[in-house]
Amino acid sequence: MKPAAWTSWFVMLTVLVGCSQRQVAPMSYGKNELVRVYPSDTDPAVTAFVQKELRQLLSVAEHPNLAMSVTLQQPQIRNTLAMAYPNGDITIRPSAVANAMESQAALWSLRMVIAHELGHVMGGHWFTRGSGRLQKELEADQLGMQYFRSLGWSCTVWVDGFRSTTDQGIGTTEHDAKARYEQARQLCEGEK
């Protein structure tokens, strides 16, 4: 698959991302263990990779000392690439991480996904269907792009990702994809 195809594939799936209602008290970890990766028998190289990617985004987020965990498994909602829970748990499809370890394009897509999910966590978002959902997706994108800016990372990956999704049209979420593309374009333009 070409890099461009990877990007649009990732973005298409993140359009469907949401937060599920699962209330668990945040656990307190030691500072060196801010990001835990499950399942616990995950390949140490994969664990270290995920920890590094999440830690650098977390370091510029609203609550950099929040204990987070990443669960590498297919999220419960079909076709969804990643999900976030307000208690600081992010679930990511394992293949998205494996691909990011192999390709630069997939790495930037994964960074977008993690930044977006972190935005949901920091925004305290609950999963919503219907009218409130797009607003939360836009807010999560906005926060995610803010983390990118703080790290000195280019915002163009967001614009390009959403642009290719919009070009292809993706059925019922097409409207959302257009709104997300438009916001990303405007925010990115404002950075220049």
Ligand SMILES: [Zn+2]
């Ligand atoms: Zn989302």
